[in-house]
Amino acid sequence: MTELTDELVQQHYGLAKSGDWNKVLSTFDERPTLAGVCSRYRKSSSGWTFLHQAAYWGQEGAARVLIRLGALIAIKSNDGETASDVAKRREHDMLSRLLEVASRRADGLWEPSPDPTLLPSSSAWQEGIERRAACDMRVAYGGGIVVIPSGGRYFVDSFERTLVGWHGTYDPPSGMDAESML
Numbered sequence: 001m002t003e004l005t006d007e008l009v010q011q012h013y014g015l016a017k018s019g020d021w022n023k024v025l026s027t028f029d030e031r032p033t034l035a036g037v038c039s040r041y042r043k044s045s046s047g048w049t050f051l052h053q054a055a056y057w058g059q060e061g062a063a064r065v066l067i068r069l070g071a072l073i074a075i076k077s078n079d080g081e082t083a084s085d086v087a088k089r090r091e092h093d094m095l096s097r098l099l100e101v102a103s104r105r106a107d108g109l110w111e112p113s114p115d116p117t118l119l120p121s122s123s124a125w126q127e128g129i130e131r132r133a134a135c136d137m138r139v140a141y142g143g144g145i146v147v148i149p150s151g152g153r154y155f156v157d158s159f160e161r162t163l164v165g166w167h168g169t170y171d172p173p174s175g176m177d178a179e180s181m182l
Contacts, residue, residue: 005037008034008036009034009041011088012027012038012050013038013050014039016050016053016054016062016103017053021047021054021055021059021062024050025061025062025065027058028065028069028071031114032108035065035069036069036116037072037116039051039071039116040070040072040114040116040152042072042075042110045078046079047075047076047078049071049072049083049156050062050066050070050097051067051071051073052077052083052086054083054085055083055086055087055090055092055095055096055110056086056087056090057169058087058090058092058095059095060095062100063095063098064159067118067159067161068159068161069112069116070112070116070118070119070140070177071112071118072112073099073102073103073115082103083098083099084099084100086153087099090182102159109121109123109141109164110122110123110141110161111140112140113140115140117138118138118139118145119137119140119161119162120139120140120161120162121139121140121141121146121161121164122143122157122159122161122164123163123164123173124161124163125163125181125182127157127158127163128154128156128157128163128172128173128182129155129158130153130154130155131154131155131156132151132152132153132154133148133149133150133152133153134150135150136148136149136150137152137154137162139162140165141164141168142168146162146168146170148170150170152170154170155170155171155172155182163181163182165181
């Protein structure tokens with residue numbers, strides 16, 4: 001991270017920690033690269049992430065944005081808490097359940113990449129929602145990268161993560177025998 005990026009991440013982490021999610025999400029809309037970095041940020045002194053902060057404040061919308069960007073959902077704080085644990089402790093039970101569901105769908109080949117320039121993928125085939133790429137997209141899948149060209153058709157899950165099938169197929173995501181997984 002550059003010094004400027006690190007400073008911006010720290011600034012926005014402070015905003016998230018204080019509950020100013022409108023400002024954080026507004027910046028994420030304006031600066032997608034910063035948003036990608038923030039979605040994967042983990043504060044070394046506490047182990048908390050932006051997702052932990054969203055869970056603390058009961059911010060489902062913010063949690064969904066972070067998941068769409070590639071937040072590592074199951075990461076634990078230095079005290080051993082996931083974001084779902086934090087939401088549950090703060091009595092944001094619906095958000096806690098949502099984070100648990102998202103975590104179960106983000107493992108194995110579909111685990112988010114630590115690279116903030118890559119979008120996450122998913123295998124929640126039953127949720128397939130059709131989309132068209134507004135620009136070239138780079139999606140993490142199985143340790144590699146799937147590129148979806150601008151204008152290309154692809155499908156997402158309810159968290160807006162791209163559905164990717166066997167060998168990086170996405171239009172539609174396909175199984176081992178080239179059958180559609182949708």
